[in-house]
């Protein structure tokens with residue numbers, strides 16, 4: 243705590259010349275970095291199938307003098323630079339792409355195809371912008387390697403697979419990320435943002451992203467002829483009641499000040515107009531921040547499904563079957579101390595107009611798993627806006643009029659995202675690893 247306060251004081255003395263020099267150095271790297279970015283964008287790889295990307299990046303950081311270990315947690319890369327006494331800082335970038343058919347019209351748009359775990363073929367796109375994360379990761383490694391005389395401590399650069407399927411962070415931890423490599427005191431990451439203009443940094447103190455639970459609900463009934471409902475227990479009517487009643491978990495049962503979402507994203511039943519089927523299948527995504535709200539929602543789904551089945555007269559041996567898929571995703575928490583410190587640091591460096599407090603969101607991210615593995619550490623993931631200024635202004639700053647992350651049309655202003663994020667990461671690292 244003490245150290246961070248001192249660091250805030252020290253930061254305000256950063257000279258404009260030093261800031262200009264860092265910015266100039268990054269801009270000098272940009273042509274080469276943009277070539278890498280376009281190449282990564284054109285060749286995206288699906289979650290837990292990242293092979294080419296980590297291989298290429300591992301070779302690059304090895305050239306910079308990092309100790310590089312590949313295949314950590316299947317396809318992850320850990321690159322360590324030990325540079326004297328001081329704290330250990332982990333900087334993470336996720337590298338997987340999504341099963342999306344790109345429609346940005348960019349000259350380097352992806353034409354890649356991949357195979358999903360069920361064997362189906364799909365187009366693949368970096369629709370979440372993880373290609374900006376990977377490029378920034380290398381750019382930051384370059385800056386830190388070339389500025390070794392300006393910091394002291396250890397940097398652990400982590401290239402993580404499988405963020406989109408929630409398997410990458412836990413996989414790397416299970417493969418000894420915190421035991422085989424220096425254990426971090428500080429954890430940092432960033433994500434490109436479709437909700438901020440290009441070059442603006444957003445920081446959310448506290449809970450930033452949500453718990454995610456994926457729930458399958460099989461609602462059973464008694465099938466029969468559509469003209470003789472009295473001989474059946476109609477699972478479509480019952481499942482419809484369940485869908486409606488589930489919304490009361492959010493609107494009536496939990497504290498209105500605690501965020502939560504219960505979405506039924508899939509409802510499948512039946513084959514033909516005049517047949518009452520024997521079952522209906524529902525697929526739910528359930529979001530929350532705190533463990534208490536998470537429990538309330540999951541217990542409530544169980545109770546409402548069973549209660550509605552009893553009300554419909556379904557026999558005891560045909561009660562709804564509920565499966566909560568494992569592993570579930572956990573909320574990402576930005577520790578107050580580091581997120582507040584970075585807000586001051588970035589405001590001093592970039593100017594107040596380029597740093598905003600972002601609201602927490604109900605999307606999910608597995609970066610928080612690194613902090614959950616040891617909650618005594620300081621951790622922050624921040625946003626770097628990617629919406630081109632002209633598009634942002636044309637939409638009047640209304641993000642609902644713009645493509646979101648995961649959209650086939652999401653084309654961040656990559657050069658601004660990468661240069662801003664690299665500068666922010668480097669400034670944060672130089673500050674955390676300041677020579678005493």
Ligand SMILES: [Zn+2]
Pocket residue numbers: 370406647648
């Ligand atoms: Zn994503």
Ligand SMILES: [Zn+2]
Pocket residue numbers: 370371372405433
């Ligand atoms: Zn993402």
